Amino acid sequence: MLSKGNVKTHIVDWLKGLKNPTTLDSYAKPTLLRPPPLIILPQEHNPNIIKAHIPDLTRSYQALPNGLKDVLENNRTWANTKSLREIKFFENLNDKGQEPKLFWIGCSDSRVVPETITQLGFGQIFVHRNIANQFNANDFNCMSELEFAVHNIKVEHIIVCGHTKCVGVMSACNDHLRPNLKAWLSDIRRVKDKHPELFPDHVTEANMSQSEKDKLHRKLVEINVSNQVSKIASHEVVQEAWRDKKRKLAIHGWIFNMKNGYLEDIGITIGR
C-alpha cells in the first residue's frame, strides 16, 4: 500500500517519465500495458481535468489483479481523452436523456458489439443481448426492455441481429448442454422438427466440407432470426403500438457476417 509520501513520489516520477506531456497525439493512444498518461494543462484551462488525471491509488485499486487494473486504466484514458476533445461531452451525457431510434436484440457473443459494428454513439442505440439473440416472452428482462423501448423511448426500429459462427446456435441441439442453457435454446431446438436437414448427425457432418457446414449454419442462423422477428411482431406490446396509426415502428432481421464485418439485411422486415 502506498503511503501519502509515496503517492507524491509516485506522481512526481510519473510526471518526469512523460516525454511530451502537452501534446494530444502522445496522449491519444490508450495502452493495456502502461498507466494512463497525464497531460499538464494550465490550471485556468480546466482544473477538474487535472484532478481527473491523477490515477486512482486507493487500496482497492492496488489490490486488483493486473488484468482488471488495465480495464480501469483504459477507461480513465478514454474518459480523459473524451473530455479533452469534447469539453461538454460528459456534461451532456449526464444532463440530457436518451432518445435512441433503434432497439437492438443481439447475441451476447463478445465478437458482436453493436455500438462498434454500427458505429452508433452514446444514446443512439438501446441494446438487449442474450445467447443466440432470443426473444422470449417469459423472460422479464427481455420483456421489460421491449416495453421500455416501444412505449417509453418510442423507438422506430427493432433489429434482431444474429451472426455467423454463433456458438449458441451451433450447440443448441447438443444433448450435453447444462439445463439452463438447454432450456434457453429450446426455440432453436424446435427448428430441428421442421428442418432436420440443418442438423446432420456426426457421421454425416464428418463427411461434409467446411463450406457445406457453413451454409447449413448460416441457414439455421437466418431461421432463428426470422423466428424471433415473427414472435416480436405478434406480441401484444408491438401490436398495441401499431394500433396507433401515427406510430412508426418496424422490426428487422439482420445478420453480422464475421468474414467481412458486414451487417446483412435478410429481407424479413415487418411493419404495421
Ligand SMILES: [Zn+2]
Ligand atoms: Zn452468438
